[in-house]
Amino acid sequence: xxxxxxxxxxxxxxxxxxxxVKAVDGVSYDIEAGETxxxxxxxxxxxxxxxxxxxxxxxxxxxxxxxxxxLFMGRNLLELSDVEIRKVRGHExxxxxxxxxxxxxxxxxxxxxxxxxxxxxxGIDRQEADARAVELLGMVGISDAERRLKQYPHHFSGGMRQxxxxxxxxxxxxxxxxxxxxxxxxxxxxQAQILELMKDLTRRLGVALIxxxxxxxxxxxxxxxxxxxxxxxxxEKGSARQIYHNPSHPYTIGLLASVPxxxxxxGTKLVPIEGQPPDLTLLDQGCAFRPRCRFAEDICTRxxxxxxxxxxxxxxxxxxxxxxxxPAPAAS
Amino acid sequence: xxxYIVKRVLLMVPxxxxxxxFVFFLLRFIPGDxxxxxxxxxxxxxxxxxxxxxxxxxxxxxxxxxxFVDFMWGFxxxxxxxxxxxxxxxxxxxxxxxxxxxxxxxxxxVASVLIAIPLGTLSAVKQDTWIDYxxxxxxxxxxxxxxxxxxxxxxxxxxxxxxAFLGEAWMPPIxxxxxxxxxxxxxxxxxxxxxxxxxxxxxxxxxxxxSALLEVLREDxxxxxxxxxxxxxxxINRHALKNSLLPVVTVVGIEFAFLMGGLVVTEQVFNLxxxxxxxxESVLNTDYTLTQALVMVVVAVFVLVNFLxxxxxxxxxxRIRYS
Numbered sequence: 001x002x003x004x005x006x007x008x009x010x011x012x013x014x015x016x017x018x019x020x021v022k023a024v025d026g027v028s029y030d031i032e033a034g035e036t037x038x039x040x041x042x043x044x045x046x047x048x049x050x051x052x053x054x055x056x057x058x059x060x061x062x063x064x065x066x067x068x069x070x071l072f073m074g075r076n077l078l079e080l081s082d083v084e085i086r087k088v089r090g091h092e093x094x095x096x097x098x099x100x101x102x103x104x105x106x107x108x109x110x111x112x113x114x115x116x117x118x119x120x121x122x123g124i125d126r127q128e129a130d131a132r133a134v135e136l137l138g139m140v141g142i143s144d145a146e147r148r149l150k151q152y153p154h155h156f157s158g159g160m161r162q163x164x165x166x167x168x169x170x171x172x173x174x175x176x177x178x179x180x181x182x183x184x185x186x187x188x189x190x191q192a193q194i195l196e197l198m199k200d201l202t203r204r205l206g207v208a209l210i211x212x213x214x215x216x217x218x219x220x221x222x223x224x225x226x227x228x229x230x231x232x233x234x235x236e237k238g239s240a241r242q243i244y245h246n247p248s249h250p251y252t253i254g255l256l257a258s259v260p261x262x263x264x265x266x267g268t269k270l271v272p273i274e275g276q277p278p279d280l281t282l283l284d285q286g287c288a289f290r291p292r293c294r295f296a297e298d299i300c301t302r303x304x305x306x307x308x309x310x311x312x313x314x315x316x317x318x319x320x321x322x323x324x325x326x327p328a329p330a331a332s
Numbered sequence: 333x334x335x336y337i338v339k340r341v342l343l344m345v346p347x348x349x350x351x352x353x354f355v356f357f358l359l360r361f362i363p364g365d366x367x368x369x370x371x372x373x374x375x376x377x378x379x380x381x382x383x384x385x386x387x388x389x390x391x392x393x394x395x396x397x398x399x400f401v402d403f404m405w406g407f408x409x410x411x412x413x414x415x416x417x418x419x420x421x422x423x424x425x426x427x428x429x430x431x432x433x434x435x436x437x438x439x440x441x442v443a444s445v446l447i448a449i450p451l452g453t454l455s456a457v458k459q460d461t462w463i464d465y466x467x468x469x470x471x472x473x474x475x476x477x478x479x480x481x482x483x484x485x486x487x488x489x490x491x492x493x494x495x496a497f498l499g500e501a502w503m504p505p506i507x508x509x510x511x512x513x514x515x516x517x518x519x520x521x522x523x524x525x526x527x528x529x530x531x532x533x534x535x536x537x538x539x540x541x542x543s544a545l546l547e548v549l550r551e552d553x554x555x556x557x558x559x560x561x562x563x564x565x566x567x568i569n570r571h572a573l574k575n576s577l578l579p580v581v582t583v584v585g586i587e588f589a590f591l592m593g594g595l596v597v598t599e600q601v602f603n604l605x606x607x608x609x610x611x612x613e614s615v616l617n618t619d620y621t622l623t624q625a626l627v628m629v630v631v632a633v634f635v636l637v638n639f640l641x642x643x644x645x646x647x648x649x650x651r652i653r654y655s
Contacts, residue, residue, distance in 0.1 A: 057558055059550075089561030097559075102552040107574045107649055116570070117560045152650045168560065 003071070004208050005054070005093075005176060006030040010068035012046075012053045015061065019281035023049040025232035026068070028307075031225075033175065036202065036209040038223030038240070040216055040255070042277050046232040047212045048098075051178045055089050073175070091121040094169035096198075098181035100161035104153040111149030114168050121172045136167040140197060159190035166198060176208045183218070195222055216259050220244045228252050231278050231288035234307060238314030248316040250293045287319070295320045336654035340642070344635050351631040352624070356403055357396075359620050365392055366416045366618045390416045392620065403624060417619040425610065425622060426629060432508050433607040435518075436526055437591035443530025444537055445584060449573075451534070452541025452580075457568060459546060467538065474535030480597040483528040487601070490524070506603045525602045529595060533587045540583050544576035551575070577648055585641035593630040 012024040023046045031037045039047045052058045053065050054077065070077040072093065077085060097103040105113060114136060115129035124132070130149070137145035140163040153161055162182060169177050179198060183191035199222050202209045211223060219226050219240060226243045228236040228251065236249035247253045254273035275292040286301040287293070293300065299319050307317040367386035371378045387393040391402065406413055412422040455467035487503065494502035504521050511518040548554065549572055557571045596608035607626065614622040646652045 055559060057555060086561045086563070089559055091561055095556075095559040097552060097556060099552055103556045105553040105557070105571050105575070106651055108570065116562060116566070120560070120562055120566075154651050165556075 003030045004033045004035075004073065006069070006071040007050070007054070008069040008071070010050060010053060010070060011066045012049050012058055012063060013066050014063045016281075021280045022232050022283065023063070023280060024053060025283075027227075027229070027232070027234055028068075029225075029227050029234060029237060031176070031208050031210065034203075034206045034208055035225065036199070036211065036223045038219030038226045039210060039212045039229060040214065040219050040226060041229035042214060044277055044280070045229045046280075047229045048180050050229070051095075051180050051210060051212050054178060055093055055095065056085055057089075057095075087121070090117050090169075090174070091172045092174050093176045093178065094172070094174040096162070096165045096169050096177060096179040096182045099185050100158050100165055101185065103165060104161055106153055109150055109152055110156070110164050114149070114164070114171055117168060117171050132171065133167075136171055137164070139170065139201065140164070140167045142167075158186050159194060162186060162190075162194050163197065166194070166201070170201060170205065170207070173205070174207060176210065177202060178210045178212070180212045181214070182211065184213070184215075191218075198222075216244075216255055228255070231283065232280060233288070233317065234315075235289065235317045236315065237307070238312075242312065242314040246314070248310045248314065248321045249289075249318045250295050250320070251289050254292075287317075295323070333654065340639050344632075344639070347635055348628065348631060352403070352407070352628060355624055355627040356400055359618070359623055360396060362618055364618060366390065366620070367392070369618055370417075392416075403621075412625045413621045415614075415619055415622040417614070417617045417622065422622055422625045426607070426625060429605055429607045429610050430629070431510060432522070432604060433592055433595070435511060436522055436529070436595065436604070436606065437588055439522060439526035440530040440533060440591055441584060441588045443526055444532075444534035444587065447531065447534035448537035448580070448584075449541055452538040453545060453568060453573065455538070455542045456545035456549065467542075471535040471538040474531050474538075477532065478597070479529045479532040480601045482531065483525060483598050483601040486524050486528055504602070508605060522604075525595070525598050525604060528602075529591065529598055533584075533591070536587070537580055537583050540580050541576065544579050545572055548572045548576040574648060578645060581641055581644050581648065585637045585644075589630070589634040589637040592633045593626065 006028075007030065008028050010024055010027045011022070014021040014023055025046070027046070027050050029037070039050065041047045049058060049063070054070055054072075056065065056077065058065065065078060068078070072088065077088065080088070104110070111130065111133055114133040115126065118124055118129040118132055119126070122129075133149055134145040137148060142148055142160060142163055148156075153164075156164065165182075177198075182198065183194050186194060195218060198209065198211075201207070211218065213219060220243075223240050226236075226238060226240050227234045228243065228249065230251050236243065236247065236252045243252060244256070247256055251273070254271070257271040258273060260270060273292055278288050278291070285304065287296070287303075287305055290296045290300045295318075297319065303319075305317045305319045305321075307315045308321070310316050310321050365387070367383050367390075368378075371383060371386065384393065392399065394402075402413075412426075414421050415425050418425065451467050451471070455464045458464050491501045491503060494500065504524050505517060506521070508521065509517050545568075554567060554572055557567045562571075593607050593611055595604075595606060596612055598604075599606040599609045607629070610622070611626050613619075614626060642654070646654060
């Protein structure tokens with residue numbers, strides 16, 4: 001399958017008074033049409049910034065994309081003019097944001113916020129756009145759509161607002177949706193509903209999906225491929241199955257050990273990852289995870305480990321990866 | 333909503349009453365009275381009995397309590413009485429000037445909004461560029477410059493400019509004619525004081541627009557709007573501006589109410605016979621009845637404007653609902 005989106009060595013930095021923050025530091029991954037890719041990591045690891053960089057939405061100043069390529073269907077998004085990138089935004093690539101409470105404009109009706117995108121990109125008039133908005137709300141499971149369209153965001157619950165965001169994202173039939181922590185701000189019961197809805201709709205409409213989350217459980221369940229990020233870099237990538245069953249980076253191992261699992265015995269203690277993520281202005285020439293790593297050796301302080309294949313399309317950026325990785329499980 | 337409006341209107345009554353009590357007793361603290369002022373002002377020996385006749389004539393010989401009852405009764409029967417100084421009905425004295433002051437206040441407010449919102453928006457969108465600096469300089473100058481001084485400058489420039497280009501010096505007319513009788517003449521007179529005060533008042537509103545907009549532009553929903561690929565002008569006009577207007581509306585409302593009685597010096601410069609001038613005269617004359625009435629007019633305008641601003645809030649932000 002052709003690549004839909006390819007990130008090559010993307011670098012996004014923030015120039016602050018405290019120094020240069022290398023929020024995204026040489027990230028490469030790709031996504032095929034219709035595929036779901038998860039990006040996992042702790043807060044501040046650069047996963048949201050890498051997503052915002054795709055549509056060039058990183059606030060500038062202080063942020064700037066300083067290097068790399070973002071190829072979307074063969075075009076480098078970083079080289080597009082402002083007019084051209086605006087035609088990509090919301091039209092070919094749409095976003096769903098974390099905070100459904102603040103991501104919708106409080107003074108505009110839901111209907112207006114959906115139809116304005118349609119009017120902008122699809123060149124249709126208000127009436128057609130209204131009809132389409134009714135249809136979209138139906139798709140995301142909001143009943144009584146015609147009445148709901150005239151209401152304002154504060155009439156909706158968090159989960160309903162996120163459904164509206166999804167309807168907005170789907171409105172112009174994009175090829176890719178980037179969901180930045182789409183369920184973090186929601187109740188657990190609603191989280192599952194929203195994720196199921198996104199998975200179901202993207203599969204049905206053949207839309208590719210990037211889910212950014214700190215929740216490995218979400219990724220394991222919904223993503224085909226997973227990129228694990230730490231301190232602005234991808235430290236491990238592979239299929240969801242590989243990452244979950246055969247993690248080959250100490251950070252991924254730590255993340256998995258800190259997540260409660262139903263298939264473990266009751267009373268099994270969770271093991272948190274000790275320490276804090278590093279200050280991104282103070283990174284040195286060694287592995288960024290080294291201070292928190294149980295497996296760290298001399299070489300880890302001297303050189304940054306490259307992202308190398310451990311087998312079967314799984315990659316890990318760790319000097320000790322061969323010791324950590326078990327043979328890939330037989331295909332099942 | 334109707335309930336709310338009725339409630340607010342009823343609540344105006346105690347506010348007005350409080351203001352009335354306050355101004356009534358405050359005025360009586362001023363030493364001397366209008367009769368002393370009038371007769372001593374003419375110099376020479378003043379006969380006590382003449383003073384007494386004078387006081388009896390305008391009713392300030394009565395006890396304070398009775399005077400207060402008279403004052404209050406005036407509200408009930410909608411009769412503000414007569415001016416102690418001129419002897420004319422107060423309704424007539426104020427009516428003469430109210431129109432002019434209202435028109436100048438409205439025009440100055442319109443001018444200040446027309447200056448403030450575009451400039452404030454421009455300055456926020458172009459934050460920290462030379463455009464922003466120019467706008468900020470322009471608005472700081474507006475605060476720093478007294479509007480009467482700007483008024484003098486305007487008059488001088490008009491005189492010199494017309495002299496130079498038309499060969500004949502032209503000055504704005506100085507006799508007030510209502511706008512519906514001769515709009516051109518009326519506007520050619522009042523536009524200048526409106527501009528002079530409007531510029532000054534735009535300064536605060538410009539800064540307010542700028543900072544409110546800068547705040548709103550950092551909101552998540554503006555990022556959402558960008559992610560939807562909307563045109564920048566739609567993002568600013570539709571998404572950001574409406575959200576940032578609440579504080580601006582508040583400031584403009586207060587300014588408008590102030591303009592109704594506070595344009596003392598500017599009125600002097602442009603030789604306008606407005607409420608501000610009448611206000612000062614009535615206080616200097618210790619004209620109790622007129623001063624009281626003027627204060628009540630200004631209080632009523634303040635209360636009314638605040639009410640309108642609150643209604644405007646609900647229109648701007650659908651989350652604000654009164655019941």
